[in-house]
Amino acid sequence: MSHVEPSSAAANRAHNNHCEMERLFSRESRYTIWRNLWFWLAQSQKELDIIYLVPIHDSYPRAFREKKIDDEDLEQLRRCCNVSRYHVNTMKMRSLTPDHVLDLRAQFHFVTDIDAPRSEHWLNIGVTHEYTLENTEQILMTHALDILITKLSMLLYRLRNFAMDHKSVHCLIYESDYDRPTYVTTIGEKVASWAKSLGEILWCVQKLRCNIGSAGSQPITQCEQGNIAFLDKLSMLEHFEGDESKCERLDDLLRQKMGFEKCYAKDYFRYRSNINGRLGRICHTLGDTALRVVEDLDHFDSGGQLVEKRPKGDGSPITEEDPKFKQSPLLRIAADALMQVSITFKDPRVSKTHGEDEYIMVRLFKHAARVIRILQSIVEGLYYNSQNANTIKWLEMPFMMSGPLISRLTLRREDPMT
DSSP: OOOOOOOOHHHHHHHHHHHHHHHHHHHHHHHHHHHHHHHHHHHHOOOOOEEEEEOTTTTTSSSEEOOOOOHHHHHHHHHHHOHHHHHHHSSGGGGOOOOOOHHHHHHHHIIIIIIOOGGTTTTTTBBOOOHHHHHHHHHHHHHHHHHHHHHHHHHHHHHHHHHHHTOOOOEEEEEESSSSSEEEEEHHHHHHHHHHHHHHHHHHHHHHHHOBBBOOOOBBOTGGGGGGGGGOOOOOHHHHHHHHHHHHHHHHHHHHHHSSSSSOOHHHHHHHHHHHHHHHHHHHHHHHHHHHHHHHHHHHHEEEEEEEEEOOOTTTOOOTSBBBOOOOHHHHHHHHHHHHHHHHHHOOSSSSSSSSSSHHHHHHHHHHHHHHHHHHHHHHHHHEEEHHHHHHHHHHHHHHHHHHHHHHHHHHTOTTTT
């Protein structure tokens, strides 16, 4: 009994997952996360009775009065947290620069000047822009890993079904150092070896997902006040009137609101280097596994034992009459691209949140999702040609039997013809 589900359903599911990854890394998604982070920060600071300063109009020398965030202030900010595609495409929110830090500053002014003017004097107070950028990276990484886990699980399900349906059909395997096939195995066993490698990758992804945490508040410290970017800003400790316990409680409140179980505020940069290195190595392994699958597919295709065909939209099984649809060259290109980005991503000297154009983490996850998507499409269209496989097996069997004997006699310096 075949375990194969209708190809149309699988294709729709793969397409939806692809769209899900695109939506996750869209500008509206990024801007929504930024605004939510600002809201969570203000909400947490209000719970801790933070004090902020409002300049007194026409005072000289400049004087300030102390205020606290109230519920109406928070409600105005909360109402503008969700950014839609329509808002992103409007003239006022069109990206003015590809630089992430400058784009962040532009969004800050969109909020304080237009969407939530009551937040002008307290939005994002006491923290650096690293609070928003670094926590955004961790939130996006969490959701992207969830998508990859789902896609890998779907792929493993398809591989398992294909391996079970072909567990008894034979095929010949060539070793790369020899011109003749060296052993006979089954299609199911070979496909199961792919699934084993991908299963190990899935386990690593799940383990990595469990270790992701928040970056904390990334507060302005007294040392950073010497930086021209924070010259006129109070440190977080000054906003809390010297109460260090509130700074620690702030990190924990933010962790809870972001949905993380761990907070790495005290040693964030070491954590970030470690987590990015692990993610880069996992994606590099995924690309390497995909290349090994391509080699196996090329081997099977050369003898017509296992042929790539286009999956049918009506859910009917693949037949010999269906046209070939070779996707392994596309998989090779996608795997190479993934491995190149992985090498760059795991380099701790490469910034993950600064720079221009698309975040490097976005490219990494999009390439990884593309590799998995192509792999699943290939598996759904694989066709085992039993006639070709049996013909090759019987043609090559004499060489498989005589080859080792001839090699042994040659080593003994005996004449193999006698």
